[in-house]
Amino acid sequence: MYCKNCGELMNDNQAICLKCGVKAGEGNLFCANCGKNVAPNAEVCLNCGVAIKKAAVGYGNYDKITIALICFFLGGLGIHNFMLGETKKGIVRIVLSLCFGIGAIIALIDFVKILTDKYEINPDKAF
Ligand SMILES: [Zn+2]
Ligand SMILES: [Zn+2]
Structure with missing residues (x-):
């Protein structure tokens, strides 16, 4: 190379x-x-x-596997969103997790998207 x-x-x-x-x-x-x-x-x-x-689709300073694992284990708290600079999404995830308990489900969707390279990093969106 x-x-x-x-x-x-x-x-x-x-x-x-x-x-x-x-x-x-x-x-x-x-x-x-x-x-x-x-x-x-x-x-x-x-x-x-x-x-x-x-x-290739970049995940800031992290590689895809790192972000995928963090998303899988801590995604309900939006940790991977914060790592990718998506502060708004991260905050929404925490609220969803604490108030409705559905943050983990959304994180699972993110997890699949990351593994299939479909995840789009967008710091301006809350979802
Ligand atoms: Zn050549
Ligand atoms: Zn060079």
């Missing part, structure tokens, strides 16, 4: 490029497969033909 920001060759288990400091998979200037320069908006690398993937 090559750094998509500077084109430096990286180990597959390397999380951050040692040359430019950008996270693995971030950047749109180089092909991750062959390391050749690509146009910033190119869909496919013209050198090796590999599709240039858009950055």
